Every structure is written in structure tokens, then in C-alpha cells.
Amino acid sequence: MSFELPALKYAFNALEPNIDARTMEIHHGKHHAGYTNNLNAAIEGTAMAGKSIEAILENLDMNNKAVRNNGGGYYNHCLFWEVMSPNGGGNPSGALAKAIDDSFGSFDAFKEKFSNAAKTQFGSGWAWLCVHKGGKLDVCGTPNQDNPLMPGIGCGGTPILGIDVWEHAYYLNYQNRRPDYVSSFFNVINWNEVASRFEAGK
Numbered sequence: 679m680s681f682e683l684p685a686l687k688y689a690f691n692a693l694e695p696n697i698d699a700r701t702m703e704i705h706h707g708k709h710h711a712g713y714t715n716n717l718n719a720a721i722e723g724t725a726m727a728g729k730s731i732e733a734i735l736e737n738l739d740m741n742n743k744a745v746r747n748n749g750g751g752y753y754n755h756c757l758f759w760e761v762m763s764p765n766g767g768g769n770p771s772g773a774l775a776k777a778i779d780d781s782f783g784s785f786d787a788f789k790e791k792f793s794n795a796a797k798t799q800f801g802s803g804w805a806w807l808c809v810h811k812g813g814k815l816d817v818c819g820t821p822n823q824d825n826p827l828m829p830g831i832g833c834g835g836t837p838i839l840g841i842d843v844w845e846h847a848y849y850l851n852y853q854n855r856r857p858d859y860v861s862s863f864f865n866v867i868n869w870n871e872v873a874s875r876f877e878a879g880k
């Protein structure tokens with residue numbers, strides 16, 4: 679059994695004008711496909727074969743660069759496509775909204791903290807919203823394809839929202855204007871999906 683590139687649940691152009699179709703097509707069909715293929719090659723014949731991606735990352739030998747980079751890349755992009763939607767944007771509601779208020783003071787304070795993590799992640803990486811057992815939320819940034827499931831990386835907890843700030847995620851449309859891309863990302867966040875992940879991870 680090997681990992682498969684998940685199909686997008688929306689068209690490549692469905693997130694326009696926030697994320698352009700060409701970027702989505704290359705990002706999913708080339709970058710994510712590459713991480714998937716390389717992950718499968720890296721775990722073939724090892725004790726990791728057949729394990730869930732979460733189990734692989736949580737128990738990862740961080741010196742295993744092939745699985746760190748490609749397993750991270752596989753997991754991170756699977757989450758990324760799911761937490762965006764053409765019907766996204768707006769504000770979270772219910773228990774997630776309350777947890778954001780409790781953890782950060784307000785939605786606007788969360789938004790500023792998350793946006794700053796995304797804008798200030800030097801070079802390639804990700805910004806995350808994570809939930810700890812008990813429901814406390816945290817924001818952090820991680821380099822490359824690392825994520826907080828990995829031992830000793832970022833804020834720990836379970837990622838429930840993530841933004842890819844590698845240049846391949848935005849450069850065609852935004853060039854060097856990463857802050858504009860981060861701002862636009864909030865127009866497509868699928869808060870229903872983030873809320874489901876919050877319930878599962880808290």
C-alpha cells in the first residue's frame with residue numbers, strides 16, 4: 679500500500695482571484711505529486727510502510743531527510759487543499775470561535791498572529807494553527823516541509839489550519855508580495871473543515 683495524491687475537491691480555478699488556476703495546477707499536479715512519489719520511494723521496504731502519515735511523522739527520525747521533507751510535504755499539502763474552499767472566508771463559529779477567543783483574545787488578534795507567522799517565516803515554510811489536547815490553540819511557523827506533528831518542531835499539537843508560504847504557492851500571481859497572498863488566503867479558509875479538525879484534535 680502506498681500514499682496517493684488526493685484529488686482536489688474543487689476546480690483549479692475555483693479559488694480565483696485569491697489563488698490563480700495555474701498556480702493550483704502546478705502546485706497540486708507537480709509539487710504535491712512529487713512529494714507523494716518521493717515519500718513512497720523513501721518508505722518502501724522500511725518499517726514505515728503501511729503506517730498512517732500521522733504515525734510516520736510523529737515517530738520520525740528527524741535525521742531521515744527524505745521522509746522528513748517528502749512526508750512533511752505530503753501531509754502538509756493534503757491539509758492545505760482541505761482547509762481552503764471556494765465557499766470559504768468569513769469567521770469561524772461555535773466551539774472553534776470560542777477557543778480562538780479564549781486562546782488569543784479575539785479573532786482579530788488570532789488573525790494578526792497567524793498572518794505575522796506566515797509573513798515572517800524566512801524563506802520556505804508554513805504557518806500553522808494547532809490544537810493541544812484540552813482545546814488550547816497555538817500559532818507557529820515552521821521551515822521547509824516541517825510541521826508540528828514532528829518531534830520537537832514548532833508549537834506541537836495537531837495542525838488544524840496551515841498556509842504554505844513557499845514561493846511556489848503564490849509567486850506567479852503575487853511575485854514577492856507574500857503579505858497580499860496571506861491576506862487573500864483568509865478569503866478562502868474553509869472554517870467548517872478547520873472546526874472538524876479542531877473537534878477531532880482537541
Ligand code: MN
Binds near residue numbers: 842844846
Ligand atoms: Mn507547496
